[in-house]
Amino acid sequence: MTKTNLVTGFLGSGKTTSILHLLANKDPAEKWAILVNEFGEIGIDGALMADSGAMVKEIPGGCMCCVNGLPMQVGLNTLLRQGKPDRLIIEPTGLGHPKQILDLLTAPVYEPWIDLRATLCILDPRQLLDEKAVKNENFRDQLASADIIVANKEDRASQESRDAFDFWWQNFGNDRQFVMATQGKIDNALLDLPRRNIAELPASAAHSHSHAPQKGLAALSLPEHQRWRRSLNSGQGHQACGWIFDADTCFDTIGILEWARLAPVDRVKGVMRTQDGLVRINRQGADFFIETQNVAPPDSRIELISAVNTDWNALQASLLRLRLS
Template identity: 60%
Template sequence: MTRVNLITGFLGSGKTTTLRHLLASKPQHEKWAILVNEFGEIGIDGALLRDSGAALKEIPGGCMCCVNGLPMQVGLNRLLTQNRPDRLLIEPTGLGHPRQLLAMLSAPAYQPHLQLDATLTLLDARQLADARVTANENFRDQLAAADVIIGNKSDLWDADDRQRLQQWQQAFLNDRAFITARFGAIDPQLLAQPRTNTQALPQPAHHHASPARASGVAALRLDGQARWRRALNEGQGYVACGWLFDGDTLFDGDALLAWARQAPVERLKGVLRTAQGALRLNGQGGDVQAERLAETPSDSRIELIHSQPVDWNRLQSQLLKLRLN
């Protein structure tokens, strides 16, 4: 039987970093698998997790929680039958609602094969200051569905963040476990906690994501010998724009970081090949962090998410000028 954990949390809460930490602590004798879903079409998280030592299945471009569609069930079934993992970690998109996903994993058809353990939900206390986030049904219900809530990025909180967090805990935590963490570094034993939170969640009202219409430039753009392409996706009040470059493309790392920090978007992430080595970018609300990676990715990819219209063509033109070749 495969033991299953959901690792949830709103945009920018640190889910992928937490997954990487957990995978680094995987017992040698166990087989693990990852099912990861991203709102955008490009698939950044999968690139970061591909060399983790666990079997990986990506479901890009939408919401895994919409399980009436086949991609989620097909991906899950393939992982179970082809890999027979001891543990499966599922990372839904930060814009996903957990209700249907939890219901499917608990369905009679899967009960002989899956043991649903604790759902871990990440919360960056700074998000509690953003009325748009706190009003989002997915944000609220991700926290409501959690067995364990992880106050992540605690090193970045100020006194006001901690006060808002304390008020939230008094109103909504009830008797559930709450821990704080930095950089997603949590005790792997949390995965073995049982699922005890079975409260009913409301039916989500959000709409399925769908490919966004391009403006001025086609949603799928080829340059020369198909050196790069662009893809857009929209839904639930957000738009994602991503770019994928071939493995021969190199960027100016310093200029790339400056471009990312000036991009007027709420969420940014990327894994790119630069003249200074492989670079991971992770941005939230204008705060962009850069990390050098030991492993060089096979290609370069970057994705931006925002809740308002953005001039993607202008950002794209600037990005293309940062290529060294």
């Protein structure tokens, strides 16, 4: 049986960073697999995990639990039967609802395959000050489904956000374990804690219907001789726009960083080739992180998510002007 953990968390809470930390500190003798789902269709996390040593399967373009769970089942079956990992980590989109995923993982058909351990919810406590997030059913149910709450980004916390977390904990979460973390640095031992929270979650209206079939990552590769392409996705009150550029396209370093920092959107995530090397970009609201990446993906990818209507054409025009080749 494969030890399995669900790692949830709202947009920008630090799920991918936390998983990368767990991967960097795993037992080298263990084989790990990651099933990752992104709201947008571009698929950024696979590039970010390219040098992690884990088997990675991406489900871009919406919530993995939709279409009667078919995208998730295909990815799950591929990893379990072909990869035979010692541990599987499932990272749903920040806009994903945990109920259907947990229902699938605990279904009788997977009993011989999956040893479901603790579910972790990565939380940026500042999100508890955001009325839009607090009223979002996915945000609430991600917290409600968790066995362990990881209060992440402690280095960014204010007294107000700490007070908000204390209030939430006393009223809604004190039957579960919580840990504080900075930059997703959590103890791998948390993954082996048992699943204790088996409260029945309500069904999500936003996830109770079928969407159009989602595209696999291979469908997003650039056709021969095409230098770049754009993909759009929308749902659950958010819209995403992403771009892929071929490996020969290089961007002005300062220009692409300023473009990402100033874009009028909620979320920016990407891995971009610049004249100074490969740069990883991660922005949530005003929080903006950049770092170099050693292993190059076969292209540059960047994706933006917004909760309001956005002029993607204007953003695209300014992005294209930053190309050096």
